[in-house]
Amino acid sequence: MPLHLPKKLAVFVRDDLRYWIKTRVEITTLVAALIVAAAVWAFVSIGGEVLEGDAKGLDTEILLSLRSATDPSDPLGPRWFEEFGRDMTALGGNGVLIMLTCFVALYLWLSDRRRSMWLVLAAIVTGLAMSQLLKWGFSRPRPDLVPHGSHVYTASFPSGHAMMSAVTYLTLAILVARVQERWTIRALLIGVAVFLTILVGVSRVYLGVHWPSDVLAGWTAGAAWAVIWWMVAKWLERRGAVEPEADHREAAEPATLPPAGLARSLPASAAREPRP
Numbered sequence: 512m513p514l515h516l517p518k519k520l521a522v523f524v525r526d527d528l529r530y531w532i533k534t535r536v537e538i539t540t541l542v543a544a545l546i547v548a549a550a551v552w553a554f555v556s557i558g559g560e561v562l563e564g565d566a567k568g569l570d571t572e573i574l575l576s577l578r579s580a581t582d583p584s585d586p587l588g589p590r591w592f593e594e595f596g597r598d599m600t601a602l603g604g605n606g607v608l609i610m611l612t613c614f615v616a617l618y619l620w621l622s623d624r625r626r627s628m629w630l631v632l633a634a635i636v637t638g639l640a641m642s643q644l645l646k647w648g649f650s651r652p653r654p655d656l657v658p659h660g661s662h663v664y665t666a667s668f669p670s671g672h673a674m675m676s677a678v679t680y681l682t683l684a685i686l687v688a689r690v691q692e693r694w695t696i697r698a699l700l701i702g703v704a705v706f707l708t709i710l711v712g713v714s715r716v717y718l719g720v721h722w723p724s725d726v727l728a729g730w731t732a733g734a735a736w737a738v739i740w741w742m743v744a745k746w747l748e749r750r751g752a753v754e755p756e757a758d759h760r761e762a763a764e765p766a767t768l769p770p771a772g773l774a775r776s777l778p779a780s781a782a783r784e785p786r787p
Contacts, residue, residue: 603672638678677733
């Protein structure tokens with residue numbers, strides 16, 4: 512007869528192992544630190560290539576590949592696809608991102624998670640300031656090979672739309688996911704944030720308003736910023752400065768049999784087997 516581990520003991524071992532990993536090993540924090548280091552390294556490498564002029568050749572090749580060979584002013588695809596590109600690039604505009612941030616902040620306020628709300632606002636506002644400082648520092652001109660499909664008024668490197676969409680969508684997703692109990696909801700929030708960030712960045716190159724290296728640098732800087740603020744949230748959580756992270760387990764657990772002591776406490780009439 513096979514020996515089965517009692518369910519309560521299995522649950523205890525699982526929870527104890529999860530607690531040990533979370534409090535001792537800190538694997539997630541280590542992975543987050545590695546992601547930040549890799550993103551910063553990638554941004555520095557791209558910035559060096561841009562300053563030295565080595566990225567111009569590949570940037571030009573990619574940009575022109577998204578245009579008609581006979582007419583560089585005509586992006587590839589039908590008119591509706593070009594309009595779709597404008598719709599996607601609007602998702603990374605400051606107006607849309609500011610409204611989204613305000614709505615999420617209101618949600619956290621009404622959910623009595625006001626310290627998390629201030630954390631979200633601080634992450635987004637400082638990310639916007641960092642984006643502007645990087646643009647002023649590099650002062651890279653916009654592409655002039657093709658007509659722009661959208662109005663531009665700032666420097667090119669890094670892409671503000673790509674960076675701020677990564678900063679805003681990823682930061683909101685990561686910090687809001689902290690207070691969600693179900694891991695499926697967490698995965699959905701982060702997946703949607705990554706998807707929107709990619710669409711915004713690609714649309715900037717498609718419309719001819721950014722070099723591909725601008726967008727790649729914006730993605731790396733924005734992702735690093737979002738993960739840094741997640742680490743800040745974890746650090747503040749340990750000190751009780753923000754609301755604790757929700758449990759990863761599903762809200763509903765399968766029903767279990769009552770303890771043996773409960774059965775003994777039942778009335779004799781309830782415990783007695785009916786007679787035929």
